[in-house]
Amino acid sequence: MSDRHIIHMDQDAFFVSVEVRKNSSLVGKPVIIGGTSDRGVVASCSYEARKFGVHAAMPSRMAKILCPHAIFVRGNMDEYSKASHEITEILREKSPLIEKASIDEHYIDMTGMDKFHNVEKYAHELRQLVMRETCLPISFGLSVNKTVSKIATNECKPNGELNVKEQQVRNFLNPLSIRKIPGMGEKTFIKLSDMGIKKIQTLSQIHPEQMSAILGKNGLVLLQKANGIDTAPVIPFQEQKSIGTQCTFHADSIDVAMIGNLITSMVTSLGFQLRDKGKQAACITVTIRYSNFEDVSKQATIPYTALDSVLIKKAKELFAQVYQKRMLLRLVGIRLSNLVNGFEQIDLYNDSQEQYNLVQAMDKIRKRFGEHAIKLASTLDIDI
Known part of the structure; x- marks a missing residue:
């Protein structure tokens, strides 16, 4: 079959774990991360809450019916993103080859390293290091490829370790x-x-x-x-691709209102591409080119997201910071980077079910009739 050695490391109820790290009184309780109103959606929940049938993407009102004694926490995506970066840096420093698969999971390729390390022991020690330095629980599966190691992790969670050797794969699956x-x-x-x-x-x-x-x-x-x-x-991880777009004006412009609508249109297009690929971004860059061909860029780290409203707001903030000379502009560019897999977690911890549903509905129209089949009113006259 293979002589590969792939470790899959996955945080246990990641969002909840970050909240428990801040507030130890939540330990062992049915905790739900999500919007606290009837319009909210469950972003994550503790294993105690899952026993009652609560799961991610469930409307908060349904979760309250299933688990009326649950503790609702609104959540903070910025904190979850920072914790994710924290874990990634620990794993990247200690691993020969690492892939960040989503905000809370990583793959590590130890193929060939088994000549120098007991891979299972290595994975165990790495897991212990993460828990010691971050105070966040994590589980791992070890096997011959990404699929089997991921299934192994899911079978041993929470707080587990499972090594499925090559000869055990079929009996395990x-x-x-x-x-x-x-x-x-x-x-x-x-x-x-x-x-x-x-x-x-x-x-x-x-x-x-x-x-x-x-x-x-x-x-x-x-x-x-x-x-x-x-x-x-x-x-x-460092090869995770970015996506971007730029627009060169037909004539140099200083029309800030028009450029703001253009940025909205560009980001909306990129947001659709992100969601279509099942990705989230953690970094956004805005680039402008003045009429004298001087390029200026500004970038910012953001909580993992693929939601248009979040990306548009940050892009406009960056444009306001980077456009300082009040000279004519000839080009604007937007780039989203530090991409990881994941769409289902987008801002679900906010009271944003309508917004989330709206984005999904618009995406369905775009997939059926084309990307430009539906637009925001402010971008109707924009063509990029």
Whole structure:
């Protein structure tokens, strides 16, 4: 199968853990991070709350019905982002090859290092280091690829460690629900379940042609994962790509109102691209070019997000800081970087269910009819 050694490290109920670190009275309590009004949405919840059926993205009003004695905490994405950076730096300093997969999970590739280290012991010591230095709980799975190590982590959480060796992979995967496979969406899960395919072992035995006929290329990917096969590499953190756009004006301009609407339009487009790729950004850069061809840039670290309103506000703040000479401008550019996977956590800790639903509804229209099928009123006359 493979002689790879991939560690998957995942924080336990990350947002809740950060809150518990601040307030020890929350230890062992059913804690829900989310909007406190009936319009709010659950961003994260403690394992104690999960026992009552509470889960992320659930409306707060439903969570209150399921767990009426839960403690609601509004949440602070800035603090969660800082804690995430803190953990990443510890892991990056001690690891040969690390990928930041999302705000609260990392992959570490130890392939070849097993000649010098007992990889399981190394992972254990690294986990202990993170917990000691951050006072935040973390679990890890170790196996031959990213898929199996991630499933292993999920099986041993919270506060767990699990090493699934090459010869154990099939026996480990076979009895598990197909829902455990990373990338198994809800619609696909229901479709396969309706066909009687509920366990990974059953899925692993489906003929490739049948899987392709049922689910297309995604079916073949899921089939490989069910068989414990995943060749996806661990992508070095520093190679995480950015996305950006720029606009050169037809004529040099000093129309700040127009440029503000242009920035809104550019960021809205980038925000859609982020969400379409299932990404969040932690850094935004605004660049301007004066009429004398002088370029000036300003960047800022932001809480992980892909929500238009947050990105637009920060982009306009940066533009106000960078545009100081009051000379004519010929170009404006926006770049979003430090990308990680994740969309479901976007600002759900705020009372923003309507805004979240609006963004999703607009994205559905864009995916069906094209990116420019729907726009904010302030950007209707902008063409980039």
